[in-house]
Amino acid sequence: MNFEETAMWQRLSNGDANYYTKAAESERTAFRDWLYGVLVSGEVTVEFEKADGTVRAMICTLNEANGAKYIVNENKGDAATLKKKPNDDVCVVWDCSQNAWRSFRWDRLKRIEFSIE
Numbered sequence: 001m002n003f004e005e006t007a008m009w010q011r012l013s014n015g016d017a018n019y020y021t022k023a024a025e026s027e028r029t030a031f032r033d034w035l036y037g038v039l040v041s042g043e044v045t046v047e048f049e050k051a052d053g054t055v056r057a058m059i060c061t062l063n064e065a066n067g068a069k070y071i072v073n074e075n076k077g078d079a080a081t082l083k084k085k086p087n088d089d090v091c092v093v094w095d096c097s098q099n100a101w102r103s104f105r106w107d108r109l110k111r112i113e114f115s116i117e
Helices: 003-013 025-041
Strands: 044-049 055-061 090-095 100-105 109-114
Touching (some): 025 044, 025 055, 025 090, 025 109
Antiparallel strands (some): 044 109
């Protein structure tokens, strides 16, 4: 982790939830890329504010060995209508407790926690 990523992680871990919204787009991109790398490596606990205002902590991952397996949509139809445009405001992850895909908004992220093994 470089200096900029460390500074972002420390600010976010200290509960400054507005940091992401105040950051420059290059910093947001660097943070998202860094967190995706951590999620692919293992489990991460993310705490975020849900749309209804409640705060949720979720243990999640993008690591296939931990259960995050992409399932191909079997729906029939025009391929152009089935593909969804990626939303950079949202992070889609595998919820390890629910064994299902869930998401959170980057700008509602309050805290992250993970172990390096």
